[in-house]
Structures are given as structure tokens and as C-alpha cells.
């Protein structure tokens with residue numbers, strides 16, 4: 001797992017900065033050089049995309065297809081891939097089937113397994129970047145430190161760690177799983193061993209023979225635990241809340257299947273369609289009839305009973321909430337790893353660290369050499385929020401102090417021409433996020449086209465449209481398993497409001513974002529010249 005494919009190797013600094021002589025055009029060079037030397041004359045682009053995970057790469061492809069070529073993709077890392085670049089922990093894989101977890105416009109007949117590993121998904125995103133000509137648009141190692149709407153110029157000013165741009169529109173594709181969340185625990189700073197978050201895996205460290213504590217029981221921990229348990233001396237899982245686990249029906253995709261998919265591309269599309277239909281049919285149980293999930297819960301109970309013989313361990317691992325309330329975990333190796341003689345489940349959260357002793361909330365102690373935090377991400381407090389400033393000078397974080405809210409998950413009043421990919425309430429409990437991303441990209445492209453056809457410069461949702469959308473959405477949320485299932489999940493804010501998930505089918509969201517409804521928007525016309533300089537089309 002630690003081995004990297006050639007595509008995963010970190011790029012040399014010059015190349016990764018987007019300043020490599022080999023992959024930039026003359027106009028690119030002008031723009032980059034100007035950025036470095038003259039901050040008042042920032043180059044202007046039609047669109048600045050923040051992030052190069054699935055959302056940012058998808059945005060790049062769709063912009064180019066719409067004939068918009070003067071855009072940059074600003075990426076703080078040294079390669080594309082987003083969460084699939086950052087999460088390289090042992091066992092990292094997707095729990096959504098490969099043929100569904102890919103772009104509809106870039107189907108891949110060669111997926112090696114029914115559920116792809118991180119390396120394959122990351123390599124796929126690198127390939128899409130090349131195939132669709134996105135390299136010249138990429139500005140790697142450019143961390144966006146501020147994006148500020150300039151009302152006088154009707155444009156955004158985007159400041160990065162390596163230069164500044166002005167832009168007609170900003171697409172925030174930073175994703176909800178980008179900034180790790182590590183609990184602030186007493187004594188953690190003085191822990192003498194190694195400490196890291198699951199998305200910042202220390203590949204230099206050999207865990208062989210070490211006493212390792214894994215904190216958390218989410219989708220990451222479920223994959224990490226079985227991957228490291230055979231090599232460590234002792235493994236302790238600090239479990240604040242057990243998760244429901246179903247078997248993962250993973251298998252190799254045969255050469256014959258791949259040959260058929262290659263020869264008849266329609267079969268790849270059909271396979272994707274079938275996977276989609278199955279998941280789409282399940283939505284109703286999550287959002288309207290959580291009672292139906294009892295049947296699925298029985299399957300999970302049986303899975304636990306089959307894999308864990310010890311009744312005491314089984315009791316510890318049995319959740320006390322309805323399946324689906326938290327993300328359902330898929331694994332056939334997690335329980336056996338926990339039942340192994342060198343493992344223990346501490347059914348309590350980690351409370352504090354005293355030297356090398358980890359102390360759980362129930363007082364249980366564990367001597368550790370390494371702590372791995374599989375404690376999730378800043379999801380409901382989207383970190384980019386404190387860097388984006390709207391028409392009144394207010395930050396998005398201030399705007400969202402009572403919880404994230406947008407119109408159709410995409411636009412926010414007070415922040416003209418700011419478009420989200422995976423915005424508020426666009427997450428899914430059980431289906432491929434790529435479907436939601438593509439819906440939001442439809443909406444973005446339609447919005448930009450609408451602006452152009454109307455001769456307007458910017459748009460922002462009316463207060464009424466945004467309020468109604470969120471009222472309806474939160475009303476629908478009341479019946480969902482995420483609200484009624486009796487758990488506290490990362491989908492919820494401190495106040496228990498679900499600002500992350502979409503309470504409906506992906507088809508319903510597709511319909512809701514197919515076209516921009518002008519009655520929901522205020523249009524803004526430009527008063528002043530667009531920008532001091534205009535960057536010519538980059539490619």
C-alpha cells in the first residue's frame with residue numbers, strides 16, 4: 001500500500017508549481033511571472049477553481065467542454081486527487097463500486113476490482129487530468145489564502161500562497177474531507193511516540209512490533225485496522241461509538257469482463273446503470289422509511305455474529321442506533337482483526353494522554369508507541385469558509401455560524417458568482433458522490449451560460465429562494481434515518497442540524513440542478529472595467 005505508482009510520485013517543485021517550462025504555454029508563463037512581480041495587476045480569468053479532487057477536475061473538464069478556457073485550478077497540494085491523494089493509509093479503498101465511482105464522461109473499462117483501491121482512483125484522476133487537457137490550467141502548490149468579492153469591480157480577488165488572480169467566478173471544490181479533525185486532548189503534545197491522522201499517513205514509519213492505538217470507528221478505521229493488525233505487537237481500538245458493518249462483496253474483475261467492456265463500451269455504461277439503480281432504490285429507506293432498514297440491520301447483526309464468537313466482544317461492537325444513521329461500513333476483515341489475540345477494543349473514547357499511557361473516558365489505559373487518529377474531518381465547519389469574503393465583507397464562516405446553507409447546494413446570497421461543488425446538503429449516505437458532483441457541474445455551466453446570454457456579470461440567490469430551499473430541505477430531513485436513527489454523526493452540527501446530506505435521491509438532485517431558475521436569482525451588471533489585465537485563453 002505504501003508503494004506509490006509512478007503517477008503518485010510527488011512532482012518536482014518547478015513542475016508542481018505549474019511553472020514547469022515543459023508543460024506551460026507562453027501565456028501561462030506571462031501570467032505566472034506577472035503574478036510574482038506585480039501584485040496590483042493580477043491576471044484575470046473567467047473562473048478560478050479551488051481544489052483538484054473529483055470536484056475541481058470535473059469542473060475543469062466541464063468548463064473546457066463549454067468553451068470556457070480561461071480558468072485556473074488552484075491546488076494547495078503537489079498533485080491532483082484531493083482526498084484520494086491525501087488518504088494513502090494502508091487498506092484505503094472506496095466503498096462505492098468502481099464503475100459507479102467514476103465520471104460518466106470518463107468511464108473506465110479497466111477497473112481491476114469491483115471496489116477500487118486508493119491508488120487506482122488516484123491514477124484515474126491523473127489520467128482524466130491528462131486526457132482532458134487540464135495540466136495547463138493547474139496551479140499546484142497554490143494554496144488559496146483568501147477569496148474576496150470586490151463589489152466595485154464585480155469580480156473576485158483570489159489570493160494564493162504563490163500569487164493573486166482576479167476572476168469573474170469562483171468554484172469552491174475543496175470537498176468536505178480535506179482538513180483533518182484531531183481531538184484536542186490533554187497531554188497529547190507530550191506523547192513520546194508517533195502521532196498522525198489517517199489522512200496524513202507516515203509512510204516512513206514501520207509499525208512492525210509496535211503498540212498501536214487507533215482512535216475512531218468510521219470508514220477509515222475500518223480499513224486501517226485489518227491492514228495493520230497482522231504486523232503490530234498490540235492494537236487497541238478506541239471506540240466511542242460502534243458502527244454497523246456489512247460484508248464488502250469485493251472481488252477482482254476478470255480479464256474477460258474487462259475485454260467485454262473495452263470492446264463494447266455500452267456494457268460499462270450498463271454495469272454502471274445497474275449499480276446506480278440498486279442504490280437509487282435504497283434511498284427511500286434512508287429518507288422516508290427508516291423502519292425498512294431493520295431488515296438490513298439484521299444482516300449486519302448476522303455478519304457480526306458470524307465473525308465474532310466472543311459474546312463480550314460482540315456486545316461491545318453492537319451499536320444501539322438504527323443502521324444507516326451513521327455511514328454504513330463495509331468490511332469482511334474488520335471484525336476478524338478485532339477478534340485477533342493481539343487486538344483489544346476499548347469501548348470508550350480517548351480522553352487524555354499521560355506520557356505514553358492513553359487513558360479512555362472509562363479509565364481504561366493502554367501503553368502505546370503510536371497513535372493513529374482516524375477521527376474524521378472538518379465537515380460541518382468547511383475550512384474554506386473563513387477564507388472567503390462576500391459583498392458586505394463578511395466571511396462565509398460568519399454567514400454560516402448557524403450552519404451551512406446554500407441554494408441548491410451551490411450558491412449563497414451575499415457571495416455573487418461563488419459556486420460550490422459538494423456544497424451544503426449535497427452529501428450522500430449510500431451512493432456515489434460523483435453523481436452529485438456532476439449535477440452541481442451541470443448547474444454551474446448553466447449558470448455561466450445564462451450570465452453570458454443575458455449580458456450580466458454576476459448572480460446571487462434571492463434571500464427568499466435560499467430560505468425556501470433550506471426550509472423545504474430541513475423539513476424533509478426530519479423523517480430521515482440521520483435524524484430519527486438515534487445517533488450523533490458527523491453529518492450534524494453541534495446543534496444537531498444536518499447541513500451535509502441531501503435528503504432525497506440523486507435523480508431528484510439531478511433534476512433540481514439541471515437548469516438555473518432565474519426567478520431565484522438577482523442579477524448584477526458590471527459597473528467598472530473587468531480587470532487591469534486580461535489573461536488570454538490559457539490553452
Ligand code: NAP
Nearest residue numbers: 093094095216217218219220240241349350374375376490
Ligand atoms: P468519521 O467517519 O468522521 O469517524 C471519526 C471517528 O472518530 C468516529 O468513530 C468518532 O467517534 C471517532 N472519534 C472522534 N474523537 C474520538 C475520541 N476522542 N475517542 C475515540 N473516538 C473518537 O471519519 P473517517 O472514518 O475518516 O471517515 C470520514 C468519511 O470519509 C466517511 O464517512 C466517508 O464519507 C469518507 N470515507 C470514505 C471511504 C470510502 O470507502 N469511500 C473510506 C474512508 C472514509 P463517534 O462516532 O463517537 O463520533
